Amino acid sequence: MKTINLIILLGCAVSWCNADDSLEDSLQEDLPFTKEATRIDECPVLQNFERATSVHRLRPSDIEVVAAIGDSLSAAVAAINIDTDYLTAEQFKQYRGLSFDMGGDENAITIPNFLQHYAHETLIGPSVGVRDVPISKETFFAFDAKQVSEIDRLNAAIPAATSYNFTQQAEYLIERIGKNTSLAKKWKLITVFMGLNDLSASCLPGYSFIEYRQRMEKGIELLKQNIDYAIINVVGLLHSEQMQDVTNKDPTYRKHFKDDTVDVQTFECICCHPLASTKLLPQPLAGILDKAVSPLGKQYIARNVELYDRELRRLVMKQANHDPDATTAVVYQPFNIDISSVPVKAISNLDGFHPNKIGQEYMAKAYWNQLFLPSNKKQQNLQFREDLPVYCPNANDYIQTM
Template sequence: MATFYQNKNIFASALLALSIMFIHYAYALRASSISDCPQLSPRASGPTNPRDLRPDDIKVIAALGDSLMAGFAMEGINDNDGGSGILNISAVTEFRGQSWGIGGDDGAITLANFVNHYNASLEGPAEGSHIVTFCQGNSKVDVLNAALSGAIAMNLDEELNYLIPRMKELPNVDFENDWKLITIQIGSNDQCASCLNPFMGEVTAEKFGGYMEAAVERIHKEIPRVLVNLVGSFNVSEVYGLTKGQEYCRPLFNNPDAILNRVECSCFLFSDKERDNMDDLSANYNVQLEAIYEKYKAQESDTFAVRYTPAKIDIGSFPLEVMSNVDCFHPGTLAHQWVAKVYCPTEDDRFRVD
């Protein structure tokens, strides 16, 4: 793995490890791009259960989450598309077609395009971009990316209200029989709301776990033949130290704390104690996610399974360039690409659920 990314820095190693957790194969061939991966030979019969899934078995891909999954501001400030500074149109755009988990833009390095390489009939990837919205309504772009910018775990049920009917409406999907992969990544905004009334009561570890479990259970009851991928929480507080005073982050009036991410995550500015509390919450969110995984592992069937993907990343080791220069809070295009990079599977490899 190290040789493949030797021209990258330490962040590449961290995100490569994370990406391989998303689709982990026992053995895989290296490739410089998704298109270089050889096709898989068709199997005589389809998968018998979620543990038997290969990429070419997935017909539907979907995602729930917040602005990270929505691809908010990932292209950063682009002075060529009109405006200037944070008023630039790219600063308030969700680039959903390039989102690491479900983007379907041509040439984008994403999990969805990886699966699409092996199953050209894949349904659900988002394509294109639009101005940030805080409610669903652009199904032609979003398709099955139900993520909402600003969302916390409490909003997952609302996202499912969009996702489930939309999935059933897709013309080329056999809702009852096609295999589906749904990735859920949320929790950053929950951490950032932990010091704010009236939200702090809704973002406790217990509440977070309850909302996550309710979402998984609703998927279990309402969506057949599905593998749910729960992505772990990471320490958002580390963004504070990484970005403090950095010119790349466009601080105002030479004030090292006048960075947009201080507004988006105002707990950054309260105290070290509040930032430590964010870290405690993140750790306890992961305890909740692991408990959900263990619960459904014990209940696993031939049509439903849950996997837990820890997000073991050290934000403090990131180069700033992997973050959007709009706010130094959201990951930029390079970060989304690195997260989505995978190795080519062999015909005997499967999606792991343990």
């Protein structure tokens, strides 16, 4: 059967449940723990150190550039709730300055702003501001969206992206921070968080875990071959098929279009709504999809979450680089979230799927805390906690690569 490259936006690109209480214990027991804080600006600023020469000896202050490969989560789609009676397509925005892994808006709780606290100079790459989500009359979320460099900067994420788009996003970054650019030898933190949209379409041809791994491996190799002086963090996946259950418990929370025959969740996760497949695309594709979609729906996605994530772990393990003088490393960052622990207030009321500002802030803190834990101590299961403290690295802490 012909592979169908269907790019589905997945607000279930939402990893926003937080590390459980054992995180603090792990940090205190296994790292030279200074303290924790409610905000990064409460952490002590460290003395200046000589510039690192190995990717395995990077402190936060060594990072000069941030970049990302991703989808609607890294684009911070729908991060600000609305207060109108009805939802309109025009209200879907990308709040890129609030993105957990790439946001650079002032006072935003994000990875770039955490790094900026320790930086000697202004960090290069954080996305800023707000822009529209490209909309299509046929599929709601436009499949052909591109980066807007003035706002996105080095945040290559596109809302509707799947692993099919990895190469395009990688090329966008290579053009700006690759080996032949002025930023070639600056230390970089690159986040790769991609696969939740693949999961939403994983009941369709072309989205098996094997095909997903092949595309992800090709993309990571492209980054490694063309970008040096970088930690490439590959963020793990979560059970996105459970996201709708959270807001379904509070039917009044999520906003709807005045035309109640249109439900944005149908477009965001096609395999969560297998019987809706014929409404998403015109013939003859609709007929093909109707036959391809598995009646198992969410159960099918749940199975694929485990398979996809297993393949991410395997490909990162294959990329392991123990050379003490290495200048590039690929690291797996588990981000498995207990979706049942996520409160409604952390989810956007535009679609009941994406993390809003509360969710994005949690993700930033949880991701930051994981960075300083070695692979055998990283938190494998995360529970949402709005008041999760941030770790304050001390002079002996490095961003862990093994």
